[in-house]
Amino acid sequence: MNKTEMIEKAYQLAKEQYAAFGVDANAALEKLNDVVISLHCWQTDDVGGFETPDAELGGGGIQVTGNYPGKARSIAEMRQDLDKVLSLLPGKQRLNLHAIYGEFGGKLVDRDQIKPEHFQGWIDWAKKRGMGLDFNPTCFSHPRADDGFTLSSKNEETRKFWIEHVKKCRAIAAEMGKQLGTPSVDNIWIPDGMKDIPVDRNGHRELLKKSLDEIFAVEYPKEHLKDSVESKLFGIGAESMTVGSHDFYLGYAVKNNKLICLDSGHFHPTEQVGDKISACLQFVDEIMLHISRPVRWDSDHVTTLNEDIQLIAAEIVRNEFLDRLNIGLDFFDGSINRIGAYVTGTRAVQQAFLIAMLEPTELLKGFEEKGKYFERLAFIELLKSKPFGAVWDYYCLKNNVPVAEDYIAEIQQYEKEVLAKR
Ligand code: RNT
Ligand code: ZN
Numbered sequence: 001m002n003k004t005e006m007i008e009k010a011y012q013l014a015k016e017q018y019a020a021f022g023v024d025a026n027a028a029l030e031k032l033n034d035v036v037i038s039l040h041c042w043q044t045d046d047v048g049g050f051e052t053p054d055a056e057l058g059g060g061g062i063q064v065t066g067n068y069p070g071k072a073r074s075i076a077e078m079r080q081d082l083d084k085v086l087s088l089l090p091g092k093q094r095l096n097l098h099a100i101y102g103e104f105g106g107k108l109v110d111r112d113q114i115k116p117e118h119f120q121g122w123i124d125w126a127k128k129r130g131m132g133l134d135f136n137p138t139c140f141s142h143p144r145a146d147d148g149f150t151l152s153s154k155n156e157e158t159r160k161f162w163i164e165h166v167k168k169c170r171a172i173a174a175e176m177g178k179q180l181g182t183p184s185v186d187n188i189w190i191p192d193g194m195k196d197i198p199v200d201r202n203g204h205r206e207l208l209k210k211s212l213d214e215i216f217a218v219e220y221p222k223e224h225l226k227d228s229v230e231s232k233l234f235g236i237g238a239e240s241m242t243v244g245s246h247d248f249y250l251g252y253a254v255k256n257n258k259l260i261c262l263d264s265g266h267f268h269p270t271e272q273v274g275d276k277i278s279a280c281l282q283f284v285d286e287i288m289l290h291i292s293r294p295v296r297w298d299s300d301h302v303t304t305l306n307e308d309i310q311l312i313a314a315e316i317v318r319n320e321f322l323d324r325l326n327i328g329l330d331f332f333d334g335s336i337n338r339i340g341a342y343v344t345g346t347r348a349v350q351q352a353f354l355i356a357m358l359e360p361t362e363l364l365k366g367f368e369e370k371g372k373y374f375e376r377l378a379f380i381e382l383l384k385s386k387p388f389g390a391v392w393d394y395y396c397l398k399n400n401v402p403v404a405e406d407y408i409a410e411i412q413q414y415e416k417e418v419l420a421k422r
Pocket of ligand 1: 290
């Protein structure tokens with residue numbers, strides 16, 4: 001039997017096992033095509049951006065560790081890397097850009113001066129690939145953010161500067177959405193917070209609210225732009241207070257009809273983003289997700305197929321929430337092959353969705369509603385050993401992307417031929 005025959009045979013057997021629970025594996029694979037993941041561009045270069053030749057991530061309470069060779073040094077290299085990543089992923093993706101990844105033509109264009117023209121190259125790039133784009137203001141790695149405050153700064157000049165930046169970002173994102181025919185999510189995250197016990201929490205939160213109100217006073221068509229706000233519990237060097245906490249932004253999003261962005265690394269370790277989805281969706285229309293993996297003090301390890309991610313996917317699939325979720329990733333690891341980080345992390349999230357789609361939800365719900373909690377638990381455990389891997393392999397085969405471990409060799413080859421020469 002050759003490899004293809006083996007994959008097909010394994011799939012047929014797996015299909016029968018799922019059918020015994022009333023699950024149609026073919027239908028699950030069909031549905032998996034609706035899971036569109038927005039790839040965060042910043043894993044290509046450790047959140048450096050290309051405003052200046054030597055730009056690096058600085059401050060903002062986030063960090064990239066590691067110095068693995070092969071980091072993208074230009075937008076051309078970044079695009080080459082992204083194309084490699086896309087070639088190794090089944091299904092559909094979008095691209096999530098940060099403002100520091102504009103094409104500024106070697107000139108220093110300050111953040112309050114950026115324009116859609118600086119991103120036209122990206123729009124054309126995405127159009128050619130049939131992809132949508134998402135966007136993010138960059139309110140860090142800048143002298144005006146060095147004191148730890150941006151939109152909630154008590155320095156009026158600083159605050160105005162960042163308001164202008166975020167306004168420009170919304171205009172850029174709206175233009176992306178307009179040209180690409182799919183709304184662009186513009187996600188606002190700011191690092192504002194304090195290392196040590198603050199006294200005027202309220203003052204900063206009033207300022208942040210005021211800044212956001214001013215930013216959102218400009219209206220754009222919904223078909224072009226969706227605004228989202230991202231909360232955080234704490235950052236490195238901002239351990240005692242984050243101005244944009246979850247309470248703050250959830251309140252803001254509900255009151256002002258915005259999207260709430262839930263980053264899985266931004267909560268207390270015992271909280272689960274999967275649990276928050278159905279809570280938030282009672283009150284907001286849509287959610288933006290930053291799927292990541294928190295490990296101790298770091299919120300941004302490469303995603304793996306862990307229980308947190310599986311709960312997120314299960315909650316979305318069980319409730320048919322896919323069209324209300326904008327799924328993005330947010331991890332940055334400079335200590336391993338960066339292309340490998342993308343592909344492993346994205347495939348893990350896709351697998352979580354596949355597992356969710358192979359769940360006999362009605363059966364489990366039936367146990368739950370009858371109070372048969374032992375049976376519910378037993379089935380949840382049983383499902384863990386069902387052959388979802390065979391279904392996944394078949395999906396990759398049908399999508400003409402490397403199956404199972406084959407993608408590893410492709411990345412090793414790319415490292416040898418491209419990355420090692422940088
Ligand atoms: C930071 C936030 C934010 C950033 C990116 C680079 O804690 O998660 O989303 O990771 O904007
Ligand atoms: Zn995030």
